[in-house]
Amino acid sequence: MATLEEVYTALFSPRSGSDIFASAPLLPTDLFAFGAHLLERSGAYHHVAPDVNRARSSGFRELLVDDELRARAVRTGRIWRASKPRAGRRLPPPPSRVEVLWEELEQFRDEHVFEPLVETADAPEWWMICLELVMIADEACQDIGFDPGNKFARPIRSAYVAADLGSGKEFRRIQRAPFSLSTAAEDLVCVQAKSRTPSVGCTLRSLTHNLALLPPRGQVRARWVHPPFTRTPALDDDKLGLLLIPFPYRVDENAFVSVGEHPGGGWGWFTARPTWLPLNTDRQKRSSFVTFVQDLVDRAREKGQRVNGVVFPELSLNYTQFLGLARALARDNGIDFLIAGVTHDQDHRHGNFVAIAPFFLLGRERTGTISGWEQTVLVREKHHRWKLNRSQIETYSLGLDPARSWWEDLNILSRSLDVLVYRGSSTLTTLICEDLARVDPCQAVVRAIGPNLLIALLMDGPQIGSRWPARYATVLADDPGTSVLSLTSFGLMARQNDLGQWPQSCAIGLWKDEAAGIKVLELPREADAISLQIRSVAKSENTLDGRSDGGSSHRWEYESHTGVTLEPAARPDWVRTGIGR
Structure with a gap:
């Protein structure tokens, strides 16, 4: 000993x-x-x-x-x-x-x-x-x-x-x-x-x-990212607006494919082919998608909604198209960050990643002509593989053998968590799907650090109170008090709705905080996105030995959400079909 x-x-x-x-x-x-x-x-x-x-x-x-x-x-x-x-x-x-x-x-x-x-x-x-x-x-x-x-x-x-x-x-x-x-x-x-x-x-x-x-x-490694440059606090820093875009809206049945099967027949490897994305060489479609997102931002603001961050679900983009969209949004000084699940990292390695373009790190130095900000883009990989079983394959009518269990074909090279200091006194981090559900290893870090806001990116079914994301969000909202947003694409939900064997659903997101409890974020009919409005509320906290922080802590609380809809003519035809190539 x-x-x-x-x-x-x-x-x-x-x-x-x-x-x-x-x-x-x-x-x-x-x-x-x-x-x-x-x-x-x-x-x-x-x-x-x-x-x-x-x-x-x-x-x-x-x-x-x-x-x-x-x-x-x-x-x-x-x-x-x-x-x-x-x-x-x-x-x-x-x-x-x-x-x-x-x-x-x-x-x-x-x-x-x-x-x-x-x-x-x-x-x-x-x-x-x-x-x-x-x-x-x-x-x-x-x-x-x-x-x-x-x-x-x-x-x-x-x-x-x-x-x-x-x-x-x-x-x-x-x-x-x-x-x-x-x-x-x-x-x-x-x-x-x-x-x-x-x-x-x-x-x-x-x-x-x-x-x-x-x-x-x-x-697991936790990287605490502090802005290198100062910023001028805004009068309304206690308000935050997130534009949630549940892309892809459709997922083709052939998007999930086998890349290897065990000879015994019990399990196999699968990968998700992003058929909902245009090819990187298709400049016209890529440009139309960027315009589509910018139009959604403008439409939300026309309705009086704040848009400070744009969020896409798991596996929604690839890194090249993420960066193209980020370059456009970087010119909008009202947008602090872009977050998306991506299928490749900066080095073109295939996998399941989350990418963050944290424009807010630029502080007072931010201008529309700065190019160096691209060095601030943070990409980290998923910590756990997605396992598809018979229930999920049949629920979403995926083109895989339901008699097998299918594991996501990923190389997990490192496990890390990025905690970004935001607006001077708040912290923001992200998780990818299974990472929210698995206790080891990242939840130990999340609980120890206690980020103020956690955004979990999913490719999943309805985000309702009875399903697994709500259970795990509740755990983190209780201890350490983190406010949790889970966001899924509409694609698998649409497949489930098409089968007609379960209640129709359009719950693309779920919000959980200590005060408001669970808020289901349903995508209104014909809407393209949801504008989520939250606010920061001061909170006094005490340690186990009785020391107070003097009210210096805060939590993000739900305020409202509403749908954001573009006119059909403003929507690229391919965006809603799930066939981008």
């Missing part, structure tokens, strides 16, 4: 012969990595509770945090946050209270991190020392994910320089955003900023407002 010293040595690989307890870590994120890892590994975290007046003691071990301890941790964190480096140093020294606690921890350096304890045994003394250090580190890192000038993030996060805006060279650093804010070994633990503190449960993630302890990078 590992000791405290052995754990520290594994995390930070100190120089041979150095005394690791001679002085506390200079980075509060390193202190957090060590302390939080110990609390998790020992199981100490679930004994934490705020001290309140009780009729009698429980008689069992608890880590009770009283008002004095809580105030001391907050005060010490504030001192560390406000302190300045000494001459010639990049980081300030830890406050005296941190050094005192670190010195106290030294006497337990040879203690085992985990020891089986009888129910009536007292908590090991080092547990409370470790808890206070974690509380202080969390307070010291207030706004570390949102303040670009945070001194504790600077040693880890690459600096962005506006001088190379025209060439876009600096944007490449967005693709290399750090997967951890700590110098601890990333193949053991990672540390990232966080947005939401769960209001339910008794978990390690309930202990902090500002820092999240994440799994090793080999399991």
